Amino acid sequence: MIIHENHALQGLTTFGTPATARRVVELRGGSPDAPSRLDSEVDELLASGLLGEPYLVLGGGSNMLFTKDFDGTVIYLAEDAVSVGSGQGCHYLTAGARLEMDRAVGLCVDRGYGGGVENLSAIPGTVGGAVVQNAGAYGVETGDFVDRVWAVDLRERRRVEFGRDDCRFAYRSSLFKDDPARYLILRVRFRFGADFAPNLKYKALADELQRRGIGHPTQQQMRQVVAELRWAKLPRPEEHGSAGSFFKNPVVDDDLYARLVKAHPDMPAYPGNKLSAGWLIDRAGWKGRTLGRAGVWPRQALVLYNTGGATGEEVLALAHAIQQDVRQQFGVDLQPETIII
Ligand SMILES: Cc1cc2nc3c(=O)[nH]c(=O)nc-3n(C[C@H](O)[C@H](O)[C@H](O)COP(=O)(O)OP(=O)(O)OC[C@H]3O[C@@H](n4cnc5c(N)ncnc54)[C@H](O)[C@@H]3O)c2cc1C
Missing domain, CATH: 3.90.78.10 (UDP-N-acetylenolpyruvoylglucosamine reductase, C-terminal domain)
Structure with a gap:
């Protein structure tokens, strides 16, 4: 666990508005190439006394607006390890909460995992943030694929696990959003039951495929068209x-x-x-x-x-x-x- 005192938040959110946190605590966890230190870092955080003061969790900062300095601790989790597996007719992807959501989606598309996950392509932010916000696009939501969430209850100071139904997913909402700053999501397992079939419920996407003369899109084509459609109408975070x-x-x-x-x-x-x-x-x-x-x-x-x-x-x-x-x-x-x- 690394503690940065009086840390600027401007570069940690996509809005890029100026603000400073009294401290940012970084839990480094593990990456795809390094073993995780997360368990011991979580113990260190829980024992540190920092949770007795105001705190919040920051993912990719793509759905947060800081309007003033934050006089407390920002918890920043770096764990982005990822693994995939299959069993009983399903495919699974388990990711550290810091993994970019679009990277997770890309890994699923590379493997042909179904259910319409490709429609979530190019949403900025992390796996943890996508679960909290139940991020969605083109008729599909993150919660559609969540199987299990491993988290820390920062209020009760204990580790907790949630099945999909416990997460109370609704339109851009979840249990984690309803009870802000209570849970730190560490890891998420997604489940994909079916093989790929294009999800064309969203009219603008179906129209665009038709306009391009793509009658039977592959999953990669769907991912590409979704990303192109999005960036034609949304500001790219690196520009605005x-x-x-x-x-x-x-x-x-x-x-x-x-x-x-x-x-x-x-x-x-x-x-x-x-x-x-x-x-x-x-x-x-x-x-x-x-x-x-x-x-x-x-x-x-x-x-x-x-x-x-x-x-x-x-x-x-x-x-x-x-x-x-x-x-x-x-x-x-x-x-x-x-x-x-
Ligand atoms: C250009 C652009 C386009 C976008 N398009 C879409 C879209 O199509 N659909 C959509 O739904 N959203 C969209 N968003 C919003 C945003 O990308 C999503 O809401 C995203 O899922 C937020 O993830 P994040 O990691 O950036 O979360 P943050 O913004 O960092 O945090 C969001 C919330 O989640 C909490 N949080 C984050 N990580 C954790 C964790 N590990 N444990 C506990 N709590 C955590 C934070 O405390 C905060 O309450 C867009 C944003 C941008 C900038």
Whole structure:
């Protein structure tokens, strides 16, 4: 375990807003080529007294916005060891929480593991963060594949294990997100039951394959098209800071849903009274606009981004202005998907 005092967080999040943590504790764990020291490092952390003060866990920082300095401990886990195996008709991939989620997806695609995992290609961040956020895209979510999660309950100071059903996965949510800073996920096992069959439930993906004249896509082709589609409309983290979609698609009550559908026949509306946050923000006039050094991505209104040198407060001010306008114009409350510190 390495302790960095007064450590800058700017380079540890994709938004890249300036902030400092009183300390960052790095658990080095193990890598694909090195044995893991994680068990002894976890014991060291639990015995250290650091958990008596404010703390939080940071994965790849691709869904976190720091709006001010963090007067506590940021726990940063480096374990990215990975192994694969098969048994009883299933394939398994077990990964340290630090492994890049896209690397895990790539390893599954190389091996032909099924269930639509290729639709999760090119989502930034780590395996641990993807489980917490139940990260998803193109009709597939991380939780669809989770079989087992090994974690530490930092409140009760003990090791815990979860099966898939214990994780309470829901739209961009999980047990781990509902109870923030309680669990440190160490390792995740994913299970893949079926062989590859393209998951084309998401219309934009099916349309793009058709446009390219790909009738029977291979899994590698699916992965490539998904990645290309994503980067055509999203800011690349190395060019513009963001956290992807800043808001969740809202779910509204029956009455409001019926009124909005009637008033806006062109509005995308989904089963379960779900609306498109991107459409609402666009219609409220925010697409492509900036406030200070924070902006709304011109090709996807759901994405707030750092136009260069923005502080977390500037991004938050933009988010509040959008929430206010959407509430005023449509009566809908937008909730952030991004975790705001
Ligand atoms: C350009 C761009 C595109 C994106 N596209 C998508 C998309 O299509 N779909 C989608 O769902 N998301 C998307 N995101 C958001 C983000 O990539 C995902 O939510 C991702 O899964 C977050 O992973 P992370 O490791 O970066 O987590 P972080 O942002 O570091 O953390 C997120 C949460 O998880 C917790 N956490 C992280 N690791 C652990 C751990 N080991 N143990 C316990 N808690 C932990 C943190 O405390 C925090 O609460 C996008 C982001 C960007 C920048």
